[in-house]
Amino acid sequence: MKYSAPLKHIVQRLTASQKPNTSRHALKIHGHVKALANAVESMEAIATNRDPTQTEAAHEVRIAKAARQLMQHGEKMKAQLHDGMAEGLGDINGEIRTKNNFSAHPVYGPEVRHALRLMTDQQRHDVVRQALDKGDGQTMAAIMEAPEVTTGLDPKQMTAYREAFEKKHTPELVEQREELYESFDAGLVALRNADNAAREWLKPGRLREIEEAQERHSNATRSFESSVQAV
Incomplete structure (x- = not known):
């Protein structure tokens, strides 16, 4: 179908990407999608299968009602996606910091930075690379x-070093x-598809x-009933 087929493909891709260590936050997003x-x-099924006892107009009203419900569901899922992403990043980044002991020493941190300012560019990079190789989280954090x-x-260099440190350790x-x-990106694509x-x-x-x-029909009916009752 026009809209459900691409969404099924997204679901299949997310399911195939799951690994033993996939985070619960990612799995939750997969469930939302x-x-x-x-x-x-289901919306497509409603649209293409009219109740034979209903008029075409009644069927269109039923479709519109379902479409509104779908839009409301999409808004709810959008909030869930953003909340889940924020919570997931907070948990994962926090665990990365903890495992890497990524916390500057309150005494030695300022001394490390003072020493760096007195060094040449090459010496600074040598210090950072040494800390990276050793997994010295406190020096890296400082x-x-x-x-x-x-x-x-x-x-930009500091960001690159930090990313390299996290990937290594x-x-x-x-x-x-x-x-x-x-x-998260797949979830946003799915939301746009559903909204369309x-x-x-x-x-x-x-x-x-x-x-x-x-409304015209109701007015006419009321007018007729009033006329009949007046006779």
């Missing part, structure tokens, strides 16, 4: 979490974080025509 895919598939002016290192957690980002489907099915112009016709 699967539920959304099922909702869109350097990476300080303003550029206190270390003499370029911010906590690769499984970095992989979890990357998978979480990929899952709901907007196409809603047809506000046609729904307004039907509601106006219903």
Whole structure:
């Protein structure tokens, strides 16, 4: 189907990407995407299978009602995605910091930064690479979490060193974080797909025509009943 087929593909891709160490946060996002895919598939079934006892107009109203529900579900899922992403990043980054002992020593941290400012560029990079190779989280934190002016290192270089440190010493957690980002992006794509489907099915112009016709019919019925009762 037009909208459910791409969503099924996203679900299949997410399911195939799951590993033994996939974080619970990513798995939760996968569950949200699967539920959304099922909702869109059901929506398509409603749209293409009219109740034979209903008029075409009644069927269109039923579709519009379901489309509104789909949009509401999408808004709820969007909030869940962002909340899950924030919580997941907080947990994973916190675990990375803990495992790498990434916390500057309150006494030696300032001394490390002072020493760096007195060094040449080459000497600074040698110190950082040595800390990276040894897994010295305290030295890395003293350097990476300080303003550029206190270390003499370029911010882009500090970011690159930090990423290299995390990949070297906590690769499984970095992989979890990357998978979480990929899952979040897939969730956003799924949401856009579902929203496009709901907007196409809603047809506000046609729904307004039907509601106006219903109102005219109700008015005519009331007028007739009043006329009959007056006789």
